[in-house]
Amino acid sequence: MLVWSSASRLRIAHAAEDPVTKQQTERKVYADGVRQTYLYIAAGASEAVYGKGKLALPGNAAIEGGDFIPSTAFPTAEYCGHCHQEAYAQWRQALHSNSFRTPFYRTSVNLLIHEKGIAFARHCDSCHNPIAVVSGSLDAHxxxxxxxxxxxxxxxTCHSIQQVDSKLGNGSYVLGVPAVMVDADGKRIPGMVPDAEILAHLDRHSQAVMQKIYQSPEFCSACHKANLPVMLNDYxxxxxxxxxxxxxxxKYSKxxxxxxxxxxxxxxxGCHMKREAIMLRExxxxxxxFTSHRWLAGNTAVPFYMGFDEQLKRTTEFLQSGNFLNVDIFGMKTSGTDALQAPLGSVPFKVDPAKTLETYVVIQSKAIGHSLxxxxxxxxxxxxxxxxxxxxxKTVYESGYLRPDGTLEPGAHSFTNRPVNSAGDFVDNHRVWTIHSVAxxxxxxxxxxxxxxxxxxxxDGVQWPITVRAAVEYRHLRQSYLNNVLGEGHPAYPVVEVTSRSRVINAGDNSVTPALATDNPDWMRWNNLxxxxxxQLQYAEAMDAFEHVTRLRPDYKDGFINLGLNDIEWEKYADARAPLEKALALAPHxxxxxxxLALVERRGHHPEQAIADLEEVLSQYPRARDALRELGISYYQQHRAEEAVATFKRLQNVDPDDLAAHYNLAVLYRRLGMKAEAQKESAQYAMKWIDPGAPTYSLEYLRKHPEISNESVPWHVHADDAHEMSTAKAGAQ
Structure with a gap:
């Protein structure tokens, strides 16, 4: 590590020894030594080979100069914390600072190292431990x-990033040589600098460690986007x-x-780094x-394991802020009738206590910029x-509870997935390189x-009224994974109730009840339904729900658009025209x-109008993936090859993994005599197209686990019989 000892070192043009030149010399000597035995992994190859490929493959991390750099070139967090005490204190408890050292991550990455070799850990550590990657430390030698x-x-690591590629992920950033200062000409100077030097030249410090891109979503995309490449999974x-x-x-990206x-x-x-009042020097x-460096989100396991009480408290408060989800006990049916009495609270309804009841619960993702x-x-x-x-x-019925061993009962409705391997077994240890399908x-x-x-x-004999309560619960991590990592007998990890809603139901007549402040208006309740x-592919029911919306809000253009969308999904293209035109009458353009409407026009043999509509959409939303894809297809169908190629290339600039773009470009390039380009697109399509055998792996898993196979069906009911069956399956996931 280079340490500056005097202010004169800043003026490198007059210094006895240029720190930049010294760093470059030391880096070359270091990199030459690493390269002598470093095991590179070649792009596109299923086996590791020497002397080819980039230093981070199968990850995408890179550093300016394209060569290794000593880990000592990175000033420590403690060094930065001398002045940035608030940022340091928050960061130390945040997931970013613990991205490598927790047993949860280490267990998974060590499995990868054991099975495939340490070189393949670069795929994970490009995000979890960048210094290990760029220093060449992930190598057997x-x-x-x-x-x-x-x-x-x-x-x-974060404050050295100079650029990112939002299309790639897997650590798709380029680090600059770590520097906390630039000279008078803006040239980055490596090494640590005394606090006094930084305080005397705050503008130069800021220029070295701050980039405009740090405030963009694309900055986060470098790691919060990932794929499993062929060189990792041999598949x-x-x-x-x-x-x-x-x-x-x-909706947040516009x-x-x-x-x-x-x-x-x-x-x-804007969501995960909100500004807040400081408690320490900053x-x-x-x-x-100050912009929060806690990156509050959903990880309660790491602060619980590490004993970071403040981080756990803040994370729990974040999850329970009431902004993210809405739970609506929307309606009720009784056996022997198809009539849905809804929306509860807004209309009177009747319950026959001798009948089986069916309750409709609608969970709305209200203010989350990604999936739940x-x-x-x-x-x-x-x-x-x-x-x-x-x-x-007294409990009458229950679904979605934790069993005595801490596992979630299988009949619960969970917002999760089940990745499976080629044997149809659940990939329970996060061995992602073995995933072949998702059940x-x-x-x-x-x-x-x-x-x-x-x-x-x-x-019979139950004392009415009954109370129906629905809540969204959250736990980080799944119990079987915690057991895999920590063994059985560990403390119970926190379960956070994110939000809930209750309703009291009387036998017989139920009257209208006042809405809560957290309830959506009725038109939105119908819209969410x-x-x-x-x-869930229930098109007739969706049409009825959206018609309720248009009756309650005849001025709401999206109610009519939703009717048109439902008709299109239902393949009733002609019927979709009227509601879509009604929407355009309310909101021209x-x-x-x-x-x-463009999809309706194309299906109705009006291709030029479809193209005109899609071009207008893209004039307003130039990065709209669906519009780019459909416009490219429309150009292709009209034999406008050059325009189709240009449009599909625009789509690939937004999403390089779009299958329609790969397929159509392969055809178009071949017709245009561009054989090399056609072959490249064909290869990409073949690599990214789903394996036709993959569904059989999913079906095999579901066959083995009938207690949860219900969850694979878009339209399903959680019922008493399913509940009883699930509680008997004590050994299931």
């Missing part, structure tokens, strides 16, 4: 001091997760016209407020806790809703209505 492991994502390319792409498709609701533009930082604060749950959802647990009690507090995925996309049905019978029906 490495002898570097690994003391940097304790800091994971330290100050100078095929698989998208692992992408919170960034989910944000881009959400890049997608097809969202169900709108909101102000909000970045990842030169970066403005008027006593995002990212490695096979490890996290969020579920609906549904409980019916009588007037004496089901019940996560809620950003801005959408889901309907959960519960059927139960109130036994319609969205849920649409996602509305991009969402024009997009769906």
């Amino acid at each position: 490495a002898t570097a001091d690994r003391s940097f492991d304790r800091d994971g994502l330290t100050c100078m 095929k390319w698989i998208r692992a997760f992408s919170a960034y792409d989910e944000w881009q498709g959400s 890049q997608n016209p097809l969202v169900f609701y709108t909101a102000d533009y909000t970045t990842c930082q 030169p970066g604060a403005k008027r006593g407020m 749950i995002p990212e490695v959802r096979d490890l996290y647990e969020a579920w609906v806790s549904f409980k019916v009690t009588d007037a004496k507090g 089901y995925d019940n996560s809620i996309p950003a801005g959408r809703s889901t309907l959960v049905r519960y059927r139960f019978r109130v036994p 319609g969205i849920s029906y649409l996602d 509305d991009a969402r209505a024009l997009y769906y």
Whole structure:
């Protein structure tokens, strides 16, 4: 580590020894030594080979100069914490600073190292431990001091990033040579600098450690987007997760016209790095407020394990802030009738105590810019806790509870997935390189809703009224994974109730009741139900729900658009025209209505009008993936090859993994005589197209686990018989 001893060192032009030149010399000597034995992994190869590829593959981390750099080139977090005491204190308890050293991550990455070799850990550590990657420490021959492991994502990894590529993920950033100062000409100077030097040249310090990109969602995309490449799994390319792409498709990005609701533009930082009052010394604060470096989100396991009480408290408060989800006990049916009495509270209804009851619970993802749950959802647990009690507090029916061994009962409705391997077994240890399929995925996309049905019978002798309560519970991590990592007998990890709603139900007549402040208005309640029906492929029911919306809000253009969308999904293209035109009468040039109308026009053999509509959509939303895809297809169908190619390339600039773009470009390039380009696109399509055998792996898993196979069906009911069966399956996941 270079340490500056006097102010004269700043003026490198007159210094006896140039620190930049010294750093470059030391770096070259170091890198030459690493390269002699370093095991590179070649892009596109399934086996590791020497002398080829980039230093981080199968990850994407990079550093300026493209060569290794000593870990000692990175100033420590403690060094930064001399002045930035508030940032340091928050960071030390945050997940970023503990991204490598916790047993939860180490268990998974050590399995990878044991099975495939340490070189493949670069895929994970490009995000979890960047210094290990760029220093060449992830190699069988490495002898570097690994003391940097304790800091994971330290100050100078994030604050050295010079650029990112939001299309790649897996650590798709380029680090600059770590520097906390630049000289008078703006040239980055490596090494630590005395505090006095920094305080004397705050502008130069800021220029070295701050970039405009740090305030953008694209900055987060470098790591909060991941895939499993062929060189890792010896199988095929698989998208692992992408919170960034989910944000881009959400209402908060303002890049997608097809969202169900709108909101102000909000970045990842706008939610997870809110400004707050400082408690410690913090030169970066403005008027006593500082951008949070806790990155509050959903990880309660790490602060619980590490004993970070403040971080756990703040994370719990974040989850329970009441902004993110809405639980609506929307309606009720009784056996022997198809009539849904709804929305509860707003209309009188009747309950026959001798009948079986079916309750409709709508969960709305109200203010989340990504899915519920995002990212490695096979490890996290969020579920609906549904409980019916009588007037004496006796449980009548319950779904979504923790069993004595800490596991979630299998009949619960959970917002998770089940990745499986080629044998149809659940990938329980996060051995992601073995994943071949996903048996089901019940996560809620950003801005959408889901309907959960519960059927139960109130036994004779129960004292009425009954109370029906639905809550969304959250735990980080899943019990079986905690057991895999910590063994059985560990303390129970926190379960956070994110939000809930209760209703009291009388036998016989039930009157209208006042709404709570947290309840949605009735038109939105119907709209959320319609969205849920649409996602569950219940088109007739969705149409009825959206018609309720248009009656309650005849001025709401999206109610009519939703009717048109439902008709399109139902393949009733001609019927979709009228509601879409009604929406456009209310909101001329509305991009969402024009997009769906374009699909109707193309199906109705009016291709030029479809193209005109899509072009207008893209004039308003130039990064709209769906509009780019459909416009490219329309150009292709009209034999406008050059325009189709240009449009699909625009789509790939937003989403390089779009299958339609790969397929159509392969065809178009071949027709244009561009054989090399056609071959490249064909190869990408073949690599990313789903394995035709993958569904059989999912079916095998569901066959082995009938107690949860219900969750793979879009439309399903949680019922008494399923409840009894699930409690008997004590050994299931």
